[in-house]
Amino acid sequence: MSEARIGRYDREVIREAPMFSALPAEAIDSLLAQSELQFHARRTTLFEQDDPATAFYLVLDGWVKLFRMTVSGDEAVVGVFARGDCIAEVPCLTGGNYPVSAEVVADARVLAVPSRGIVELTRAAPEIGLAMLASTSLHLRKLVDQIEELKARTGPQRLANFLVELAPVKQGPCTIALPYEKLLIAGRLGMKPESLSRAFQRLQSVGVRINHNTIAVGDIARLAEFAGRERLMAFRCPGFRVGCAPG
Amino acid sequence: MSEARIGRYDREVIREAPMFSALPAEAIDSLLAQSELQFHARRTTLFEQDDPATAFYLVLDGWVKLFRMTVSGDEAVVGVFARGDCIAEVPCLTGGNYPVSAEVVADARVLAVPSRGIVELTRAAPEIGLAMLASTSLHLRKLVDQIEELKARTGPQRLANFLVELAPVKQGPCTIALPYEKLLIAGRLGMKPESLSRAFQRLQSVGVRINHNTIAVGDIARLAEFAGRERLMAFRCPGFRVGCAPG
DNA sequence: CGCAACACTTGACTGAAGTCAAGAACCGGA
DNA sequence: TCCGGTTCTTGACTTCAGTCAAGTGTTGCG
Numbered sequence: 155m156s157e158a159r160i161g162r163y164d165r166e167v168i169r170e171a172p173m174f175s176a177l178p179a180e181a182i183d184s185l186l187a188q189s190e191l192q193f194h195a196r197r198t199t200l201f202e203q204d205d206p207a208t209a210f211y212l213v214l215d216g217w218v219k220l221f222r223m224t225v226s227g228d229e230a231v232v233g234v235f236a237r238g239d240c241i242a243e244v245p246c247l248t249g250g251n252y253p254v255s256a257e258v259v260a261d262a263r264v265l266a267v268p269s270r271g272i273v274e275l276t277r278a279a280p281e282i283g284l285a286m287l288a289s290t291s292l293h294l295r296k297l298v299d300q301i302e303e304l305k306a307r308t309g310p311q312r313l314a315n316f317l318v319e320l321a322p323v324k325q326g327p328c329t330i331a332l333p334y335e336k337l338l339i340a341g342r343l344g345m346k347p348e349s350l351s352r353a354f355q356r357l358q359s360v361g362v363r364i365n366h367n368t369i370a371v372g373d374i375a376r377l378a379e380f381a382g383r384e385r386l387m388a389f390r391c392p393g394f395r396v397g398c399a400p401g
Numbered sequence: 402m403s404e405a406r407i408g409r410y411d412r413e414v415i416r417e418a419p420m421f422s423a424l425p426a427e428a429i430d431s432l433l434a435q436s437e438l439q440f441h442a443r444r445t446t447l448f449e450q451d452d453p454a455t456a457f458y459l460v461l462d463g464w465v466k467l468f469r470m471t472v473s474g475d476e477a478v479v480g481v482f483a484r485g486d487c488i489a490e491v492p493c494l495t496g497g498n499y500p501v502s503a504e505v506v507a508d509a510r511v512l513a514v515p516s517r518g519i520v521e522l523t524r525a526a527p528e529i530g531l532a533m534l535a536s537t538s539l540h541l542r543k544l545v546d547q548i549e550e551l552k553a554r555t556g557p558q559r560l561a562n563f564l565v566e567l568a569p570v571k572q573g574p575c576t577i578a579l580p581y582e583k584l585l586i587a588g589r590l591g592m593k594p595e596s597l598s599r600a601f602q603r604l605q606s607v608g609v610r611i612n613h614n615t616i617a618v619g620d621i622a623r624l625a626e627f628a629g630r631e632r633l634m635a636f637r638c639p640g641f642r643v644g645c646a647p648g
Numbered sequence: 649c650g651c652a653a654c655a656c657t658t659g660a661c662t663g664a665a666g667t668c669a670a671g672a673a674c675c676g677g678a
Numbered sequence: 679t680c681c682g683g684t685t686c687t688t689g690a691c692t693t694c695a696g697t698c699a700a701g702t703g704t705t706g707c708g
Contacts (some may be wrong), residue, residue, distance in 0.1 A: 168707065220544065224553035225629035231552075233543055247531070248538045253545050276531065277530020284523065286493070290537050291495045298469065298479055298500050298542040304551045305478075305591045306471035308664065344552045348663055351687055366673095366686095382472040555694065584655065596695055598657055613656095 160191055160265070164214050168265065171212055172239045173289035181279045188271035194263050200241075200256035200264070204352060207252050209244035209266045213237055217334055218253045221341070229393025231341035233296065234259070234334065240289050245363045259338055303360055304344050307381070308355040314360070314381035318374060325375040333369045407438055407512070411461050417511065419486045420536035430525045435518035439511050447488075447503035447511070454492035454499050458511045460484055463509025464581055467501045468588070478588035479507070480543060481560055481581070487536050494519055494533060551591055554628070555605040558588045561628035565621060572622040579614045590644055644646070 160168075168174055174182055191214075194200065203222060211218070213235050220241065221229040232254050235241055246269045247250055248254070276282055303312050310383060320330050332339065340350040354364050360374025360380045371377055407415075415421055421429055438461075441447065447458060450469060459464070460482050468476040474629065479501050482488055491514045492499055522529055550559050563586070567577050579586065588599040602610050605626045607620025618624055 215651060221548045223550060226553060228553065230549040232548055244534055244538045244541060248535050250538060253542050263423065280527030280530065281523075283532075283534060285530075287491060287530060287537065288535060290534065291497060294491060294540065295500050297541070297548065300548055301479055301544065301551065302469045302477040304548065306475065310410075310532045310664095313594060326600070336452050336683095347686070348667085348688085352665085355687095356576070381446070382550060582655070593696060594656070595658085595697085599695085602657095 156223075157385065160186065164265075167214060167238050168212060171238055171240055171289070173212070173243055173285060174293060176281065176285040176288060177282060180287060181275060182273060184266075184278075185271055186218050186298065189265050189267045192266050194258040194262050196258055196261055198258045200258065201252050203253065203255045207242060207250060209268045209270075210243045210246040211241040212265040212267065213239045213241065214263040214265060215275065216258060216264075217260040218262055218264070219259045219341075221257070221349070222254050223300065229341065231338070231344075233300075234332070234338065234342050242356060243286055244290055244293075247276075247280050247283075249273075256326050259334055261401060270368055300322050309343065309345045309349050310356040311383065312345075313339075314377050317357075317362070317369060317371065317377045318326040318381060319375045321371065321377075323374055326373060329368040330371065330375055333371065407433065411512075414485050415459060416459060418485055418487055419539060420459070420490055420532060423532040423535060424529060425525065428522060428529065431522060431525075432511075432514055432518055433526065434625075435512045436512050439513050440535065441454075441505040441509050441511065443508055445505045445507055445509075447505065448499050450500065450502045451498050454516060454527070455488060456504070456515045457490045457493040457519075458488040459512040459514065461510040461512060462485045463505060463511075463557065464502050465509055465511070466506045466509040466588075467491060468504070469501050475587065479583070480547075481585065481589050484581070487521065490533050491537055491540075494523075494530075496520075506581055540621065547573040553583070556590065556592050556596050557600040558628050560586075560628065561604060561624050563590060564604075564616060565625045565628055568618065568621045568624075570621055573620060575618050575621055577616040577618065 166391075168186070177185075181185070194216075200218065201207075201209075215237055218235045218239075218241060220232045222232060222233070224230055233234075241256060244251055246267075249269070264335065274281065285370060290334065303315065320333065321328050322330075336350055337347055340347045345353070354362070357377070357380075358364075360376055362377065363372075365372040415433070416429065424432075440455070441463075447465065448454075448456075462484055465482045465486075465488060467479045467481060467482070471477055488503060489532070491497075493514075496516070505617055517524070519529065550562065564577055566578065569577075572628075584594055584596055587594045590597065601609070604627075605611075607623055609624065610617040610619075613615050
């Protein structure tokens with residue numbers, strides 16, 4: 155009866171998750187009946203890289219971090235997920251192992267869907283494969299975005315982009331509360347905490363004020379413009395050579 | 402009758418592709434009947450980012466590069482694919498747009514499977530969704546690998562890893578022919594051609610000799626060890642402080 | 649054949665970001 | 679309240695990798 159504990163509002167989130175949205179109501183109910191609502195405190199490990207995938211997770215509250223331990227001992231963050239996000243559906247259905255580890259970074263409520271249930275459901279409702287592809291498609295895109303970011307943008311630019319995505323407006327001034335600790339943000343953006351600190355300082359020159367967890371942005375559009383800039387070798391300016399002298 | 406042109410050996414590659422391997426023979430035949438065998442010269446564009454996905458591709462020969470144009474004008478290579486690899490199955494089936502562009506970088510023979518065919522087949526053989534997930538799972542893993550590499554390894558280490566993956570043996574000496582131009586390798590590894598040149602030079606100190614397209618490796622195991630090393634601040638050595646003097 | 653592209657290499661320089669170390673601010677618990 | 683831990687910041691320094699520029703070698707074309 156674990157689904158008895160799932161509130162009405164949670165059900166809505168579940169129904170709208172790309173993974174479930176294409177499924178008929180009875181398929182969803184069947185999955186929910188087998189699933190378990192779990193509470194996990196910060197620092198809990200949901201699963202570890204290379205473990206056999208026995209369940210996938212839908213985040214209802216809190217934050218979950220996906221990461222890889224590298225040979226050199228530090229971790230490479232692959233993504234940070236929140237309410238409505240689905241984790242590890244693919245290895246779960248294809249019967250493989252988790253390709254990453256998952257750790258709760260802010261007290262979380264998650265729906266754990268056991269792989270057994272899905273594999274069975276697969277026969278009854280084969281369109282679940284397609285539903286899952288929809289969800290996976292998003293993940294692929296996110297990963298590609300991240301690769302592009304790492305390859306083509308500097309630290310401050312990645313941070314600017316991160317802030318723009320968090321912002322509630324498209325232009326003009328606004329205030330942003332950082333969703334989790336700077337340590338984690340640094341990981342998410344592929345840099346060290348020290349570098350993140352300095353990245354924040356750099357952003358002051360494009361109208362960003364920092365106060366602990368609260369960021370005040372003068373103009374989001376300006377920040378967005380900075381994020382996508384030509385790898386700003388501006389600042390160099392030892393002279394007036396904006397144009398080019400002939401000859 | 403386009404499949405009449407598909408050779409016996411090609412059929413085997415098709416059957417073994419993760420995308421097709423789980424499908425019943427008649428489903429494969431049905432797909433092949435609608436597909437087209439295409440030849441593309443180097444520098445041909447298969448599709449462009451943000452175009453609607455009208456077909457997916459199975460590479461039979463040659464090399465195909467997936468990439469993103471960044472705001473700053475240069476390209477971020479997301480992957481380079483060869484015989485047996487499947488490209489863009491996901492957006493094709495979910496009816497989205499291509500998230501990247503695809504360009505042929507070495508004269509290629511590809512099987513183009515129109516999206517219409519798959520969407521139809523979806524009703525007759527719904528397990529195709531699952532088959533596709535198997536293929537997608539590989540892509541996800543590759544992307545995660547790449548992110549980990551970019552975040553945690555230096556240029557020379559990424560190159561070392563690249564060579565190790567190409568190597569025909571697991572240990573001992575061997576010779577490797579670079580599969581495509583260094584310009585492209587540089588892109589694939591997320592660096593500029595100049596940096597790649599220097600990365601090759603650095604590898605000489607772990608027993609690698611370079612001669613144009615041919616790489617001679619003294620000991621693959623040693624190279625692998627280098628690839629996964631602790632971000633080698635070795636070489637520093639201005640003195641004898643291997644240990645630490647007390648106080 | 650000569651010439652213009654192009655791929656690749658090399659060197660000098662610069663900026664980006666990691667390391668090391670120290671210190672400030674902020675918990676949570678005894 | 680004090681203490682120990684963690685997070686975050688700052689500074690000095692080093693390494694990594696991109697830029698600019700020049701030079702070599704190869705290739706393809708008129």
